[in-house]
Amino acid sequence: MEPASVQDVADGLRGVGYLPGESTALVSYLATRLDKPVLVEGPAGVGKTELAKALAKYLDRSLIRLQCYEGLDEAKALYEWNYRKQLLRIQAEREGEAWDTVRGDIFGEEFLLARPLMTAISSPEPVVLLIDEIDKTDQEFEAMLLELLSDFQISIPELGRIEARTQPVVLLTTNNSRELTEALKRRCLYLWLDYPTPEHELEIVRLHAPDLGEAIGRRLVEVVAMVRDLDLKKPPSLAESIDWARALLLLGADDITPDVFTSTMSVIVKHRTDLDIVAERVGVKLGLAPA
Ligand SMILES: Nc1ncnc2c1ncn2[C@@H]1O[C@H](COP(=O)(O)OP(=O)(O)OP(=O)(O)O)[C@@H](O)[C@H]1O
Ligand SMILES: [Mg+2]
Numbered sequence: 001m002e003p004a005s006v007q008d009v010a011d012g013l014r015g016v017g018y019l020p021g022e023s024t025a026l027v028s029y030l031a032t033r034l035d036k037p038v039l040v041e042g043p044a045g046v047g048k049t050e051l052a053k054a055l056a057k058y059l060d061r062s063l064i065r066l067q068c069y070e071g072l073d074e075a076k077a078l079y080e081w082n083y084r085k086q087l088l089r090i091q092a093e094r095e096g097e098a099w100d101t102v103r104g105d106i107f108g109e110e111f112l113l114a115r116p117l118m119t120a121i122s123s124p125e126p127v128v129l130l131i132d133e134i135d136k137t138d139q140e141f142e143a144m145l146l147e148l149l150s151d152f153q154i155s156i157p158e159l160g161r162i163e164a165r166t167q168p169v170v171l172l173t174t175n176n177s178r179e180l181t182e183a184l185k186r187r188c189l190y191l192w193l194d195y196p197t198p199e200h201e202l203e204i205v206r207l208h209a210p211d212l213g214e215a216i217g218r219r220l221v222e223v224v225a226m227v228r229d230l231d232l233k234k235p236p237s238l239a240e241s242i243d244w245a246r247a248l249l250l251l252g253a254d255d256i257t258p259d260v261f262t263s264t265m266s267v268i269v270k271h272r273t274d275l276d277i278v279a280e281r282v283g284v285k286l287g288l289a290p291a
Helices: 006-015 022-034 048-059 083-091 099-106 116-122 139-151 182-187 198-208 214-229 238-251 258-267 272-288
Strands: 038-041 063-067 079-081 112-114 128-132 153-156 160-163 169-174 189-192
Touching: 006 022, 006 048, 022 038, 022 048, 022 169, 022 189, 038 048, 048 063, 048 128, 048 169, 063 116, 083 099, 112 116, 116 128, 116 139, 116 153, 116 160, 139 153, 139 182, 198 214, 198 238, 214 238, 214 272, 238 258, 258 272
Parallel strands: 038 169, 038 189, 063 128, 128 169
Antiparallel strands: 079 112, 153 160
16 A cells, blocks of 8 residues: 555554554655665654554564674674585485585575574565664664665675565664764655644644543643753653553553642653652642642
């Protein structure tokens, strides 16, 4: 399925439970039409990973996910030879069989283990490829990825070239724990995902916690915004807002009073030192605010 407009994408994403901001819908639309990867950057918990999942659902494609980590290499990302199986094949060598035959055999596709990147480009049906947290890998890995993302092909010395059969929609996410190379950025569309506006956040929170009242919901996003304004080690993300909404529902709270806030703030603030700052600064504000 090919979306026909930005509005199409916006509606489609909403339809699968993802409420996109304007630029999110726009960039997603361009990605599906220009066949360019998207680099999604932003703080933790603002919906980067979820966007890829939602796009896959909306486009009705399978999602192939490569979770990046320090030390990730080609063997885990691209392909590797199935040594065990190759060994077994060699052991089972038939009497008098020439080595050439055996070698031809053990470097055939049957002995190849496809990892996410290879699976994505060799899939007969187009997929959504999520390369999650690319900033956790090193530059060498990035260079390998560049080649793949520009040519959509993989060269395997023993087998030859494997060309993409279909064009995946590719999303790369980063928390910006290291600066990515210009070369990579140049090849991608760029989407900056920030904390949503209070209205947008309220809508997302109520989607995930539908029983939350309008008034307390409004209060919740206000307080979260207030907390984000403090200089914290780890400001609360959307994921924390959603958790907090669910916790408040469960506790039967119908307003965020100073007491309710004090007893539940550890749902949104998760550092010892942050807790102290928040208790002092926000606690006071809440106490003064009209009930
Ligand atoms: N626009 C949105 N519409 C609906 N739900 C959203 C939206 N954005 C985020 N969420 C929800 O917020 C939570 C966090 O999102 P997600 O895991 O995608 O964050 P992330 O940006 O990948 O974070 P991290 O950098 O920590 O991996 C998820 O539960 C997701 O469902
Ligand atoms: Mg993520």
